[in-house]
Amino acid sequence: MSQIETAPTEALQKTSHHEQWPQTIYDKCNALARNLWWTWHPEVINLFRDLDPIRWRQLDHNPIALLAEFTPERLEMRASELVLYSRINYAYRRLKEYMANTQTWGRTHAGVLGSKPVAYFSAEFGIHESVPIYSGGLGVLSGDHIKSASGLGIPLVAIGLFYDQGYFKQHLDLDGYQREEYLDTKVENVPMEPALAANGRQITVTIDTRTGQLLAKVWLMRVGRVNLYLLDCDVEGNSPEDRELTSRLYGGDHRTRIRQELVLGVGGVKALAALGITPGVYHLNEGHSVFATLEAIRERMHNDGQSFDTALREVAQHTVFTTHTPVPAGHDRFDGGLIEEHLGPLRDQLRISYEQLMGLGRVEPHNESESFCMTVLGLKLSRRANAVSCLHGHVSRKMWAHLWPWRVEEEIPIGHITNGVHVPSWLAWQMLQLYDRNFQVGWLVRMGEPDAWQNIHQVDPGELWEVHYALKNLLLAFVRRRVSRQCRRRGESDAVVEAARNLLDPNVLTIGFARRFATYKRADLIMADIDRMYRLLNDPDRPIQIIFAGKAHPADEPGKQLIKKIANCRHDDRCASRVVFIEDYDINVCRHMIQGVDVWMNNPRRPLEASGTSGQKVVLNGGLNLSVLDGWWAEAYDGTNGFAIGNGKSHISDQISDQRDGQALYDTLENEVIPLFYERDVDGLPRGWIQRMKNSIASLAWRFSAHRMVMDYSKSAYLTAAGGVSCDMSIR
Numbered sequence: 001m002s003q004i005e006t007a008p009t010e011a012l013q014k015t016s017h018h019e020q021w022p023q024t025i026y027d028k029c030n031a032l033a034r035n036l037w038w039t040w041h042p043e044v045i046n047l048f049r050d051l052d053p054i055r056w057r058q059l060d061h062n063p064i065a066l067l068a069e070f071t072p073e074r075l076e077m078r079a080s081e082l083v084l085y086s087r088i089n090y091a092y093r094r095l096k097e098y099m100a101n102t103q104t105w106g107r108t109h110a111g112v113l114g115s116k117p118v119a120y121f122s123a124e125f126g127i128h129e130s131v132p133i134y135s136g137g138l139g140v141l142s143g144d145h146i147k148s149a150s151g152l153g154i155p156l157v158a159i160g161l162f163y164d165q166g167y168f169k170q171h172l173d174l175d176g177y178q179r180e181e182y183l184d185t186k187v188e189n190v191p192m193e194p195a196l197a198a199n200g201r202q203i204t205v206t207i208d209t210r211t212g213q214l215l216a217k218v219w220l221m222r223v224g225r226v227n228l229y230l231l232d233c234d235v236e237g238n239s240p241e242d243r244e245l246t247s248r249l250y251g252g253d254h255r256t257r258i259r260q261e262l263v264l265g266v267g268g269v270k271a272l273a274a275l276g277i278t279p280g281v282y283h284l285n286e287g288h289s290v291f292a293t294l295e296a297i298r299e300r301m302h303n304d305g306q307s308f309d310t311a312l313r314e315v316a317q318h319t320v321f322t323t324h325t326p327v328p329a330g331h332d333r334f335d336g337g338l339i340e341e342h343l344g345p346l347r348d349q350l351r352i353s354y355e356q357l358m359g360l361g362r363v364e365p366h367n368e369s370e371s372f373c374m375t376v377l378g379l380k381l382s383r384r385a386n387a388v389s390c391l392h393g394h395v396s397r398k399m400w401a402h403l404w405p406w407r408v409e410e411e412i413p414i415g416h417i418t419n420g421v422h423v424p425s426w427l428a429w430q431m432l433q434l435y436d437r438n439f440q441v442g443w444l445v446r447m448g449e450p451d452a453w454q455n456i457h458q459v460d461p462g463e464l465w466e467v468h469y470a471l472k473n474l475l476l477a478f479v480r481r482r483v484s485r486q487c488r489r490r491g492e493s494d495a496v497v498e499a500a501r502n503l504l505d506p507n508v509l510t511i512g513f514a515r516r517f518a519t520y521k522r523a524d525l526i527m528a529d530i531d532r533m534y535r536l537l538n539d540p541d542r543p544i545q546i547i548f549a550g551k552a553h554p555a556d557e558p559g560k561q562l563i564k565k566i567a568n569c570r571h572d573d574r575c576a577s578r579v580v581f582i583e584d585y586d587i588n589v590c591r592h593m594i595q596g597v598d599v600w601m602n603n604p605r606r607p608l609e610a611s612g613t614s615g616q617k618v619v620l621n622g623g624l625n626l627s628v629l630d631g632w633w634a635e636a637y638d639g640t641n642g643f644a645i646g647n648g649k650s651h652i653s654d655q656i657s658d659q660r661d662g663q664a665l666y667d668t669l670e671n672e673v674i675p676l677f678y679e680r681d682v683d684g685l686p687r688g689w690i691q692r693m694k695n696s697i698a699s700l701a702w703r704f705s706a707h708r709m710v711m712d713y714s715k716s717a718y719l720t721a722a723g724g725v726s727c728d729m730s731i732r
């Protein structure tokens with residue numbers, strides 16, 4: 001058991017007087033299942049799993065669905081058979097203590113936010129595989145952000161959308177081609193409840209457009225101490241078409257998109273008002289939610305009688321905008337017709353003209369050929385804007401320099417706060433125990449600080465290697481299970497299904513590659529020189545094996561062709577036993593992969609990776625990064641804590657870049673990675689490799705933790721935006 005956020009006992013005694021807490025084992029389990037706090041507490045996860053290990057897996061690790069299969073009596077029986085009683089009571093007491101704890105970093109450092117919390121807006125939240133309201137990296141970042149805000153005790157509420165079909169499930173057909181399947185989420189299995197207004201009724205917000213009203217109801221999901229409010233258009237009163245508006249992530253055309261963004265931004269601000277929450281800061285995570293600023297301006301004009309200009313200035317003062325997109329084409333844009341249809345009534349109340357409104361979303365306000373860009377609106381309506389890595393900061397300042405033509409590039413007001421990951425969510429339980437045995441008491445509370453991790457250097461190399469090897473075997477067991485299931489689903493022969501049960505070898509250098517299959521991420525770079533790849537895979541003494549996973553956006557045909565190319569390696573004798581593709585990449589697949597690989601490979605075309613976070617998850621578990629010097633790795637790599645592909649130069653054409661980086665990838669593998677991995681001492685330990693694992697953990701784990709990230713946001717953005725005092729005034 002680790003020491004995550006220990007609580008003072010007086011706080012506990014105080015709350016126990018006036019709150020009714022459940023008494024039975026059944027009620028306590030349900031209470032645990034209804035706060036997503038459990039998702040980062042391995043002892044609670046193990047407890048749910050032990051109730052029924054097979055169903056736990058079949059139900060996507062969803063405790064609400066699992067508990068629904070138990071009557072209170074059967075649960076009591078099961079708990080007594082397994083002597084789970086004391087574990088349930090203990091877990092439950094820990095949750096109670098956590099919720100009551102006021103001795104947090106946030107109390108000391110962000111007290112000024114007090115009753116005016118940060119309102120964190122994001123189009124997706126990746127909290128756990130059983131809550132399918134995310135598609136990928138942006139969502140997982142938002143999930144990690146609010147988990148760390150909870151852990152640090154920063155006053156923060158989050159706003160998102162409830163998608164009742166989520167993102168698609170991925171299956172490959174016999175040709176290796178991606179098929180998408182959308183499943184309805186059972187709302188009763190989602191840990192959320194109606195968000196209630198003072199009158200006890202579920203809150204519904206109404207948004208006027210030129211073509212009618214749009215309604216959205218509001219749900220409350222508890223993520224530790226953070227309340228996440230989710231808007232959902234599946235309400236009576238909406239047209240059948242609008243009831244499906246929030247069904248899917250990133251589906252549909254521009255009109256669907258702007259309507260979703262209207263609900264998230266404008267609807268989100270209205271929901272906060274209905275809840276009686278007055279935010280001190282609006283943190284808009286990516287452009288999707290930027291319409292929130294316009295509704296916040298309207299509120300001020302209406303409530304305080306301010307002019308548009310005054311209200312705009314004040315809202316901008318309170319707004320923090322984070323941009324994630326390093327390519328101009330990736331930013332949301334809408335034409336004037338869609339803007340007028342959806343923001344016309346709001347514009348009337350803001351008492352501004354169509355031209356004025358359009359001007360807010362244009363680089364050149366009067367240029368009628370420019371469409372309305374959400375990122376431009378975000379940059380104009382926030383006093384603090386940031387990119388998500390140092391390199392991405394440079395790219396963003398260059399990309400948006402023409403918004404401030406009188407400034408030199410270094411003075412473009414876009415800073416950077418590099419992304420990080422929520423350590424307890426991604427750290428393997430076995431690794432957590434190793435750290436608990438070797439690190440100082442309370443290290444997890446201070447996981448965002450360098451000192452907390454330095455004891456890794458004292459850990460016995462054999463012990464570290466043993467834990468890593470155990471995790472690698474768990475990954476291989478997972479791969480075999482999934483691949484044989486994939487084969488069975490495709491209707492392949494028993495021999496093929498059976499062969500999958502023996503795939504891969506735990507003693508072979510294992511490389512993981514999992515990310516969205518977009519062409520710029522170049523999943524096939526390792527195939528650039530196919531004979532050289534065959535040689536690496538089949539080297540008699542020092543072979544490698546590669547595990548791939550990832551979805552292509554349903555509309556991305558080239559991305560799907562890339563998947564096909566990789567997946568069809570299984571028909572090629574020269575790589576069939578050494579290259580596997582795991583279908584349906586999600587948080588669960590990611591967790592298995594990042595906890596068990598030796599090496600995490602990342603080779604995007606520089607500088608197109610804004611940050612990337614999967615490699616940071618690998619660090620925590622002792623894996624090593626092998627990456628192009630892009631995104632977070634450009635500032636993380638120091639020559640001793642992983643491996644670099646190339647020298648960090650960008651090339652003039654994609655073709656040249658692919659050629660050079662392909663060569664560089666092979667060179668690094670052949671000259672550095674493979675020799676270091678296979679060089680063993682008399683005990684069979686790769687000493688040099690283990691040293692690099694330690695260097696990686698000591699130098700990177702704290703820096704690329706979400707705790708460090710959220711503390712940075714707090715110190716350099718939230719406190720100043722809220723009007724408090726801050727230690728440093730600019731994000732940069």
Ligand SMILES: *Cc1c(COP(=O)(O)O)cnc(C)c1O
Pocket residue numbers: 135136137138140514515516585586587590591611612613614615617
């Ligand atoms: C962490 C994570 C990501 C983001 O990783 P990248 O490095 O940005 O590709 C994407 N998808 C899932 C499911 C994740 O867990």
